[in-house]
Amino acid sequence: MFEIVRKEVLNPSVSLMEISAPYIAKKAEPGQFIILRTDEKGERIPFTIADFDREKGTVTIIFQKVGASTEYLDTFNEGDFILDFVGPLGVASHFENVKKVAVIGGGLGTAIAYPQAKKLHSMGVSVDMINGFRNKELIIIEDLCKEVCKNLYTMTDDGSNGNQGFVTTKLEELIKGGEIYDLVIAIGPLVMMKAVCDLTRAYNIKTIVSMNPVMIDGTGMCGGCRLTVGGETKFACVDGPDFDGHLVDFDEAILRSKMFKKQEESARENHRCRMEGMNNG
Secondary structure (H helix, E strand, O other), X not given: OEEEEEEEXXXXXXXXXXXXXXXXXXXXXXXXXEEEEOOOOOOOEEEEOOEEEOOOOEEEEEEEOOOHHHHHHOOOOOOOEEOEEEEEEOOOOOOOOOOEEEEEEEOOHHHHHHHHHHHHXXXXXXXXXXXXXXXXXXXXXXXXXXXXXXXXXXXXXOOOOOOEOOHHHHHHHHHHOOOOOOEEEEEOOHHHHHHHHHHHHHOOOOEEEEOOOOOOOOOOOOOOOEEEEOOEEEEHHHHOOEEEOOOEOHHHHXXXXXXXXXXXXXXXXXXXXXXXXXXXX
16 A cells, blocks of 8 residues: 655646655656556556655656546545556657757646656756746646746747747747757657657757557567557567667557546546535435
8 A cells, every 4th residue: 555645736727746755756757757647446557757855765756637547536635545657668768969859748747847857957958948827827837837848938839928829839939049958758648749849850850759559568568569660560568668769659559548548538527527426415
């Protein structure tokens, strides 16, 4: 059993949980993930490690309520226990011979981009961070991001925070303005990562993306997280989640991400109906 030692609501649909998991915290690195199960009837849910504290023995996850399982997880509070919490899984991010990097987070992907920026900053790398959200109400962990980069640019689709535009808008503006990046890291929705890679390809800038397709066992056995990279089949859980963005077949990944949309919507609706029945009882 793993205790929730801290819970914070970041916006109406996103929550942060700090979990007591000393053995995982001892070995965790940016880029890796965990798989948790709330209880014996719960499904296995993968979450990227948003942060970790080796001294406290805690691992932080940040999640969005997008389905029945994440909505149920959000009913847990500080002092509650999660049944299973397994990790660290996946290949840790590796950064070599880089002096200036642009780290890009889209929506919830900002929570995954943050530990990458934090690691680079600790290595003495100059980091520009670009985060994108639909509107200012959805902005998360802005203060934390400011601590781990030289420049932070927070963009919104509607301009409600005063900076309208996509992350690619700001990235291209910086490149055209003379910024020279050894590396770009892009983490967020598939369409956003694809757009970033299309842009950086034109400027011949190496780009790493974090791929998070459906994962079940986290060991490469089920094949649910397969994707095509450089014409070869890879498994995000054991070969990634980080990949060369210029080699990823994003069109295939986007198509596969929609395969279970109807089932996910049905499960979420049934979960809501049961919860409403309990509340009214």
